[in-house]
């Protein structure tokens with residue numbers, strides 16, 4: 058039996074693509090083990106799927122000053138030694154890394170033990186963790202065609218992003234019932250990425266009375282970001298994070314308001330869901346979401362509302378525009394060649410682990 062180690066974490070966007078690969082890996086007879094941090098979201102998401110999970114020390118590598126810059130390199134070094142030990146114990150034929158800082162020591166340990174590594178980069182430009190890992194990787198999978206030019210020739214392969222199969226079998230009625238919504242009013246689904254977004258949450262709550270005249274709103278607002286004063290508002294429900302029911306909520310949604318994380322937008326595209334993207338600003342990130350959103354906007358898939366122009370009026374206007382033109386957006390998305398990448402990645406894993 059072939060063995061694979063999956064790694065990636067920090068936010069759900071570095072875990073859900075790995076989860077999407079699990080059924081196909083099982084079908085191909087791979088024994089799967091997962092290496093993540095001791096307490097990151099990946100631990101929770103993977104352990105509940107009964108995949109053997111191994112925690113290592115994890116630290117963030119930053120380009121800016123932070124007092125943790127003194128302690129984190131030691132954590133990364135400790136994580137590396139733990140990962141080397143795990144490579145000896147688990148003896149994988151291949152490592153597949155979805156990125157995030159916890160993946161760095163795992164990839165470097167695999168390289169040291171001569172185990173082939175495949176990396177997946179979801180964003181338009183590689184993040185710092187993946188940049189460090191690329192020299193140790195045999196192949197680097199990209200989600201956007203534009204990314205290939207940032208990757209070493211001979212390693213890069215355009216695959217798209219693995220999307221969890223269950224997202225395609227949502228049931229609208231079950232979604233409406235889950236939220237306690239009626240069947241006649243259109244539904245807005247608001248998602249601020251896997252961790253929720255204070256800016257998106259505040260913008261939506263500020264226009265709630267106006268929104269609720271026409272729509273029902275289901276809001277995935279992130280851990281510790283539920284605002285209890287809205288708990289009894291008819292037509293508005295809030296959840297921190299949704300797992301099993303996400304497919305039903307997506308099916309029930311007429312329009313989605315979302316951050317522009319690479320996985321979230323690929324899922325919206327694959328499901329042909331009309332949507333508004335509010336990318337994380339360049340001031341609070343490396344600007345990857347802006348590039349992701351601009352690419353989708355150019356292709357006619359998305360209505361993009363940047364943080365600088367996000368107001369109650371602009372958000373209401375965006376929702377009305379997308380709702381009234383939802384057929385046009387759906388048709389544009391139907392032309393997309395950005396495919397669900399599961400089979401391409403499985404072939405690559407098989408080739409590399411021969």
Ligand SMILES: CC(=O)N[C@H]1[C@@H](OP(=O)(O)OP(=O)(O)OC[C@H]2O[C@@H](n3ccc(=O)[nH]c3=O)[C@H](O)[C@@H]2O)O[C@H](CO)[C@@H](O)[C@@H]1O
Pocket residue numbers: 068069070071073074179180248249250251252277297298299300303316317318319320321322324337345346
């Ligand atoms: C703040 C931050 O660092 N964001 C980055 C992070 O975003 P983040 O972790 O938010 O990742 P994405 O938006 O790409 O993906 C979120 C994933 O969580 C799932 N989900 C979300 C909410 C929920 O209630 N239930 C649920 O299952 C979505 O379906 C999706 O699969 O990784 C992405 C992929 O590298 C980057 O593009 C983002 O810039």
